[in-house]
Amino acid sequence: MVIYLDGKFVDESEAKVSVFDHGLLYGDGVFEGIRLYSGNLFRLDEHLERLEYSAKAILLKIPLDRAALVQAVAETCRRNRLTDAYIRLVVTRGPGDLGLAPWLCPKPTLFIIASRISLYPPEHYEKGLAIVTVPTRRIGPAALPSTVKSLNYLNNILAKLEARQAGALEAIMLNEQGYVAECTADNVFIVRKGEILTPGAAQGALQGITRGAAIDIARELGAPFREAILTRYDLWCADECFLTGTGAEVIPVVALDGREIGDGRPGPVTRRVAEAFRRRAPLEGVRI
Numbered sequence: 001m002v003i004y005l006d007g008k009f010v011d012e013s014e015a016k017v018s019v020f021d022h023g024l025l026y027g028d029g030v031f032e033g034i035r036l037y038s039g040n041l042f043r044l045d046e047h048l049e050r051l052e053y054s055a056k057a058i059l060l061k062i063p064l065d066r067a068a069l070v071q072a073v074a075e076t077c078r079r080n081r082l083t084d085a086y087i088r089l090v091v092t093r094g095p096g097d098l099g100l101a102p103w104l105c106p107k108p109t110l111f112i113i114a115s116r117i118s119l120y121p122p123e124h125y126e127k128g129l130a131i132v133t134v135p136t137r138r139i140g141p142a143a144l145p146s147t148v149k150s151l152n153y154l155n156n157i158l159a160k161l162e163a164r165q166a167g168a169l170e171a172i173m174l175n176e177q178g179y180v181a182e183c184t185a186d187n188v189f190i191v192r193k194g195e196i197l198t199p200g201a202a203q204g205a206l207q208g209i210t211r212g213a214a215i216d217i218a219r220e221l222g223a224p225f226r227e228a229i230l231t232r233y234d235l236w237c238a239d240e241c242f243l244t245g246t247g248a249e250v251i252p253v254v255a256l257d258g259r260e261i262g263d264g265r266p267g268p269v270t271r272r273v274a275e276a277f278r279r280r281a282p283l284e285g286v287r288i
Ligand code: PMP
Pocket: 033, 156, 182, 183, 184, 185, 186, 187, 205, 206, 207, 208, 209, 210, 211, 244, 245, 246, 247
């Protein structure tokens, strides 16, 4: 595998970062997960815009401009002869000393991995996931806005561990007020009496790119959509529930906390959104 690392393409065995890199020492950095479908980088501009805003929020200067980032991502895919891939683009604060001070890190580290990802076993895309709500909360906006896609995932990792201890593959995370925020690496939607609802950024949801695609699809299908403040009750008593994410794509949820959602099977709206996503994803985006 060929990795882009700080302006060079290197073999994965040589793709190494310093032990003094603050991305490693402190989780100081930002990232994107991006999909390549049939040679097209799905909504690449939206991903790069989110990356730029995440970096701006933490006062991190990305060493490449937008056009150079597009080229670097595309070239990483080409060099690995990929037409379908999951791409990880990471910008860290770079190497510094052992203190926190980001101003002592003169050169950010930027790397791009083009590989594959499989978040949930394929059968769950057909029969749906049974998930649980976990005790670990989404970090509140006063600590770190959920819109910043940073390298700090420890609370999501705790949530993922708690889900696993409960025998589930994914977790619903609540915000500090107890409202539904999102899952550990996916956004959550419900369908209630024909309406499609999802928590907004103010509730602690990342502004997911797949979330945006699902909202566009909902509008095209003529299904009413709005952002909403949701409780666990709203999920338990929803007609349908599904998750969206670059890794996960669109996946149905059929049970939460031991309660069947709807009739316990993926619902018709979920199926239509998932099918529309699969159909249009390869047609959208930047050709490599
Ligand atoms: N929430 C979190 C916490 C995430 O890490 C992600 C990305 N995997 C998402 C939601 C989904 O966002 P996207 O559709 O942009 O991948």
